[in-house]
Amino acid sequence: MEREKTHSIFFSLSPLFYLILSILFFRFVWVIPYPHPVALFVAGLLSFLQRRNRKFVFLKSSFRKNFLSVLPAMEILFFVGMLIASWAYSGVLLAMIQTGILFLQPDYFLPSLALVAAIAAMVSGSSWTTAGTLGVALMGVAEVISFPQTMAAGAIVSGCYFGDKLSPLSDTTNLASSLTHVPIWTHIRHMLKTTCISFGVAILGFYILNIYVWDSNRITDLSLQSGALLSGPTNQISWMKFIPVILVFGSSVFKLHIRLSLLLGIVSAIGFSVSELGFQLAIGKTLFFGFESHSGNDVLDRFLSGGGIVAILPTEILILAAVWFGAVVEGYGYLNEILIHVKNWAKDRWDILLSTMGTSFLLNLVTADQYLSLVIPARAFRSLAEEKGIPEKDISRSLEDSGTISSPLIPWNSCGAFMSTSLGVSVLSFFPFAFFNIFHIILSVSLLLIAKNKSKSSYLN
Incomplete structure (x- = not known):
């Protein structure tokens, strides 16, 4: 990766802003049948043009890695x-x-x-x-x-x-x-x-x-609707x-x-x-x-x-569009800068655990693969956790509480795409009723924030 000054967190997160705006545009302004693949492509293109001076080899390498990670799915x-x-x-x-x-x-x-x-x-x-x-x-x-x-x-x-x-x-x-x-x-x-x-x-x-x-x-x-299915010799x-x-x-x-x-x-x-x-x-x-x-x-x-x-073909196209978007975000340095900002922010054990969860969720958004949402945060925060004396089991639980649980709630993630295709219901439609996934993420984050506030209070006292 080329060495250069790290940009502001807002610049580093700009691909996500482009993605959100593109989704809103293609869903509510210029309505098209399959808005998410187009939104992912447009957001990736805008992020690519924003750093067009970067070497193309980085994009190619990242695309290949991300594609191979989702190929089994x-x-x-x-x-x-x-x-x-x-x-x-x-x-x-x-x-x-x-x-x-x-x-x-x-x-x-x-x-x-x-x-x-x-x-x-x-x-x-x-x-x-x-x-x-x-x-x-x-x-x-x-x-x-x-x-x-x-x-x-x-x-x-x-x-x-x-x-x-x-x-x-x-x-x-x-x-x-x-x-x-x-x-x-x-x-x-x-x-x-x-x-x-x-x-x-x-x-x-x-x-x-x-x-x-x-x-x-x-x-x-x-009884009238199902009776025909349960009666008769055939x-x-x-x-x-x-x-x-x-x-x-x-x-x-x-x-x-x-x-x-x-x-x-x-x-x-x-x-x-x-x-x-x-x-x-x-x-x-x-x-x-x-x-x-x-x-x-x-x-x-x-x-x-x-x-x-x-x-299955529309779902496959959606995953490929997500791979393109993730390749730009990772290959052109946006993801690395975000991780640097997060590491600089994480001061205590609760910050590190929250950062692990946040990074895992972010990777579910940009890479379309839940495995990468577990692997990259584990590598990024494991050594930092050891320095702070955080039990390894706390890191492993944080990875699951975010990476595994949030993956089916993102339409272009391979898990979200799979659930939507198999069950015949769009992710945005079943999202409000995925009670376990939603509540578990809220509970996990809340417990960490409560513990963080308690540790601050005890320090001040």
């Missing part, structure tokens, strides 16, 4: 698109929706979604696997019973990230632990208290919201259809890579289709273009129709 998204299409085609998704209608009670629907998603994510160790499989079926149940999709998606995302955060099989939990040299179980125990409090508050919030939204008079309507639940689901979650338990888990789900679902209908060219078309349902139930057809590789 982009590959997984293609597998998810084919998985959704294959499960809809083979009847696996319909069987899961039927089961959900049988067992999920409308009076406790939102809390149930969060709990089911949390258990599945804790068992599999992956919020992505849970959202891309079970989450899709749960959204189908919400569609059939006419429950608001945005609220259902918020509950599922909350459950996914609670389970992922406390699972010893989770890649992000293991990464945060290894980056700070904290044993995995020590790391999980240290997160347990605040994480469980946040999830408990979220469950209470979902219950209250459920009471407010669900009208008991609609139970009759529910609509009986085939429990054999759950074999692909078992394979996906079972392989996750045995630590198979998520790509292999999803591939097992796709192949097994296609196997069911071939055994029932014989080999048809429509299978290949479905995997690429998505599934078209013609069940006669308009609500169900609207939900089951979709998936496929083509449906």
Whole structure:
């Protein structure tokens, strides 16, 4: 990186100002169908022109690094698109929706979604696997019973990230632990208290919201809507259809890579289709273009129709635009200057922990990858934390409290894009209902600020 005088914090943060203004412009002034990719490109271009005297090699190197970091996520998204299409085609998704209608009670629907998603994510160790499989079926149940999709998606995302955060099989939990040299179980125990409090508050919030939204008079309507799915010889639940689901979650338990888990789900679902209908060219078309349902139930057809590789392409473009923006911010020195300003500001342990969280969130915004949001702050603040005598487990918890938890709340982050694509609801739509993620960030920051104020008071006294 070229040596030069560090600019003011406002100049260093200018790419974020450009991004915010671009998003507002393309959403409310010049309205376009996909505002976020265009806003990311424009913000990156303005930031690039602002430092056009920099060597292009820095941008090229940063783009390559960021692209390689999100490439696995982009590959997984293609597998998810084919998985959704294959499960809809083979009847696996319909069987899961039927089961959900049988067992999920409308009076406790939102809390149930969060709990089911949390258990599945804790068992599999992956919020992505849970959202891309079970989450899709749960959204189908919400569609059939006419429950608001945005609220259902918020509950599922909350459950996914609670389970992922406390699972010893989770890649992000293991990464945060290894980056700070904290044993995995020590790391999980240290997160347990605040994480469980946040999830408990979220469950209470979902219950209250459920009471407010669900009208008991609609139970009759529910029976009429779902009756066709649960009655008749051709609509009986085939429990054999759950074999692909078992394979996906079972392989996750045995630590198979998520790509292999999803591939097992796709192949097994296609196997069911071939055994029932014989080999048809429509299978290949479905995997690429998505599934078209013609069940006669308009609500169900609207939900089951979709998936496929083509449906994933807008999300892939969004991630690439975020990679471009992140490459400019990192390659042209903006990020490095921000870290210098933050380090100069951090004077005590509470400042360092707040800086760790803030930097982690910032990297989720600019790099589109939650792994970088854990790796870079760990490297940036670990030595500073050692100098101040801060326990390593406090750093590892701060990384998770911000980097892991905030990633699905950012539309162009790979996690936010994945959740939106899998659940069929935009990030900005389910954001207000991701109670666990929102409250946990507020709780974590509040506890640090309270501790900081107490330490100041004790010093003054």
